[in-house]
Amino acid sequence: MHLKTVLLVGGVLLLLGAATAVVQFLKRQPEGGTDSALVRLFDQRIRVWWMMWSILAAAFLFSGAAKTVIVFLFFLLSFWALREFITLTPTRRGDHRALGWVFFCFTPAQFILIGMDNYGMYSVLIPVYAFLFIPARVALAGDYKRFQDRTATIQAGLMICVYCFSYTPALLTLDVVSVNHRELKAIAEEIETQEVEGLSISEFSALGILQATKSDLTKMDEAGVSEDLIEQIGVAQDERPVSGSAAARLLFFFVLIVQVSDVFQYGCGKLFGRRVIAPAISPGKTWEGLIGGAACTMLLGTALHWATPFNPWEAAGMSLVIVVMGFGGGMTMSAIKRDRGVRDYGTLVEGHGGVLDRIDSICFAAPVFFHLTRYYFSDIAG
Amino acid sequence: MRYSQDTMNSRSLIHRATATLPANGRWQRPIARPFSHVHPPRLRWNMTGKVLAILAKLFSGYTVRWIDCQPDTCQRVYFANHTSHLDAVVLWSALPPEVRSLTRPVAAKDYWERGRLRRHLAESFNALLIDRKNIKVHQSPVDQMLRAIGDTGSLIVFPEGGRNTDEEMSKFKSGLYYLAKKRPDLELVPVHMDNLNRVLPRGEFLPIPLLSCISFGAPIWLEAGEPKLDFLNRAREAVRRLKDA
Numbered sequence: 366m367h368l369k370t371v372l373l374v375g376g377v378l379l380l381l382g383a384a385t386a387v388v389q390f391l392k393r394q395p396e397g398g399t400d401s402a403l404v405r406l407f408d409q410r411i412r413v414w415w416m417m418w419s420i421l422a423a424a425f426l427f428s429g430a431a432k433t434v435i436v437f438l439f440f441l442l443s444f445w446a447l448r449e450f451i452t453l454t455p456t457r458r459g460d461h462r463a464l465g466w467v468f469f470c471f472t473p474a475q476f477i478l479i480g481m482d483n484y485g486m487y488s489v490l491i492p493v494y495a496f497l498f499i500p501a502r503v504a505l506a507g508d509y510k511r512f513q514d515r516t517a518t519i520q521a522g523l524m525i526c527v528y529c530f531s532y533t534p535a536l537l538t539l540d541v542v543s544v545n546h547r548e549l550k551a552i553a554e555e556i557e558t559q560e561v562e563g564l565s566i567s568e569f570s571a572l573g574i575l576q577a578t579k580s581d582l583t584k585m586d587e588a589g590v591s592e593d594l595i596e597q598i599g600v601a602q603d604e605r606p607v608s609g610s611a612a613a614r615l616l617f618f619f620v621l622i623v624q625v626s627d628v629f630q631y632g633c634g635k636l637f638g639r640r641v642i643a644p645a646i647s648p649g650k651t652w653e654g655l656i657g658g659a660a661c662t663m664l665l666g667t668a669l670h671w672a673t674p675f676n677p678w679e680a681a682g683m684s685l686v687i688v689v690m691g692f693g694g695g696m697t698m699s700a701i702k703r704d705r706g707v708r709d710y711g712t713l714v715e716g717h718g719g720v721l722d723r724i725d726s727i728c729f730a731a732p733v734f735f736h737l738t739r740y741y742f743s744d745i746a747g
Numbered sequence: 748m749r750y751s752q753d754t755m756n757s758r759s760l761i762h763r764a765t766a767t768l769p770a771n772g773r774w775q776r777p778i779a780r781p782f783s784h785v786h787p788p789r790l791r792w793n794m795t796g797k798v799l800a801i802l803a804k805l806f807s808g809y810t811v812r813w814i815d816c817q818p819d820t821c822q823r824v825y826f827a828n829h830t831s832h833l834d835a836v837v838l839w840s841a842l843p844p845e846v847r848s849l850t851r852p853v854a855a856k857d858y859w860e861r862g863r864l865r866r867h868l869a870e871s872f873n874a875l876l877i878d879r880k881n882i883k884v885h886q887s888p889v890d891q892m893l894r895a896i897g898d899t900g901s902l903i904v905f906p907e908g909g910r911n912t913d914e915e916m917s918k919f920k921s922g923l924y925y926l927a928k929k930r931p932d933l934e935l936v937p938v939h940m941d942n943l944n945r946v947l948p949r950g951e952f953l954p955i956p957l958l959s960c961i962s963f964g965a966p967i968w969l970e971a972g973e974p975k976l977d978f979l980n981r982a983r984e985a986v987r988r989l990k991d992a
Binding site: 444448449451452456458461462464465468469 | 948951953955956957958
């Protein structure tokens with residue numbers, strides 16, 4: 366395993382351990398000293414985090430099958446979230462067949478395509494094909510009451526719970542370039558001018574070119590770099606610890622930042638919160654919480670930039686994007702819940718918040734994070 | 748020691764008696780049924796039944812709520828609203844295993860005896876098949892049910908008769924009243940099944956795995972001298988109240 370991966374996964378393990386210890390300590394405190402509802406909430410959250418952490422860490426261990434395992438686990442989560450969403454959607458009998466397609470065809474297909482790394486298909490399957498198919502199938506069933514209402518909610522459920530959420534495991538398919546884009550470009554330019562032909566392999570490594578991708582090698586070939594050198598780089602590239610580990614760290618980083626951003630926003634809101642943003646939708650979300658949470662999250666994201674393909678500034682920017690999108694997700698799902706008159710998506714499963722309550726911010730942040738990373742920090746051709 | 752049904756039949760009554768001792772919890776204890784021709788006692792490990800219970804849980808994602816009522820192996824009649832073919836299987840699966848092995852859902856013979864698979868399934872969840880169309884004087888459904896449970900078993904009934912497509916429950920048929928009248932000692936437990944009509948509505952074959960909720964309410968009994976209609980309305984109200992509980 367790559368050293369950075371060990372550091373990242375281990376560091377989070379330590380943090381989680383510390384958090385668990387704190388919560389256990391608070392739980393043992395006599396009544397009245399602490400806000401028991403708050404402690405219970407954190408206790409519940411920490412349990413979910415342990416689960417997430419073990420899933421991701423286990424996936425790193427079985428690096429050979431990691432992608433398949435992670436994609437499958439995310440499929441299960443997505444399926445469950447969609448189940449919660451549709452359960453709380455007032456569908457009618459005429460929607461039954463369309464829902465059958467949604468659950469048993471589109472949802473698995475989306476994740477299979479991600480497993481197959483077929484970006485061209487998985488990025489359009491739901492927004493184009495499912496989008497057109499659902500209303501047509503509902504119309505075929507012959508019930509026109511609240512027609513557009515029903516089809517739109519089914520489409521929204523599929524988009525949020527499946528399509529958007531599926532971009533999280535899709536991060537694994539990115540061929541992330543570990544040096545950032547500008548440096549790589551400079552190197553490519555140097556290669557073009559053949560200045561580097563005399564460099565030794567260690568000097569190449571210093572330039573960060575050891576983490577160059579396959580298409581870089583092709584580029585070098587075209588630029589007329591000697592075959593010997595390309596072969597050396599190629600060999601060195603094969604010796605890279607785990608080829609997908611940069612992408613796996615990116616996934617870990619993303620999930621971590623989303624979760625941490627929720628906590629920081631909650632904490633800052635509790636401490637400094639005064640101006641509620643939308644009292645009718647979410648009385649707990651305040652401007653102070655959002656801004657303070659964003660600042661803390663950006664600090665942490667910056668501190669973790671070494672594990673990602675981003676430089677410190679970029680890591681801070683990406684963290685900000687995650688915070689803002691995650692916040693939007695939380696607000697949107699709260700609004701839907703208010704409209705349906707429930708507190709949690711998991712009200713049918715007593716004692717737990719639903720899966721959808723846990724992943725709402727991931728759903729909104731994932732596609733944006735994925736596309737930004739794909740466009741600016743990955744080798745798209747590869 | 749393992750007994751299969753074939754070897755059992757060839758053994759003497761003494762052997763049979765030893766075999767019925769609850770030596771191994773995995774064998775279904777045969778229920779004392781005075782008229783065993785209704786359903787022969789089965790002594791094999793009910794594999795399909797277990798698979799069915801798991802599938803029912805997976806597909807209907809039910810949550811079980813016991814409101815003012817606790818699971819118990821005492822003799823009961825669970826009566827529920829009926830909206831889906833899945834009702835009987837799901838309600839049966841939602842009971843704890845010890846209770847489940849003593850409980851028989853009452854189901855329509857004409858539906859569950861059509862085709863081999865259905866017959867096998869019905870047998871697996873220990874359904875008591877009642878002929879809706881061909882009711883004889885000496886074979887009244889209520890008598891059949893009481894005979895089938897003897898003095899240990901419990902029943903699951905759907906007093907609405909057929910499956911209901913409307914939001915509102917239809918009127919209860921009088922069977923529940925006669926059950927209560929003939930056996931006043933039975934606990935009548937109201938059960939409300941929420942959302943199952945969306946999992947598998949009438950006329951569909953593929954269940955959509957939504958989440959559902961099953962609520963068990965406080966038992967009721969037939970009051971002394973209570974008129975039939977009053978009792979049936981009270982029972983129906985007991986089920987309906989569970990929806991918002």
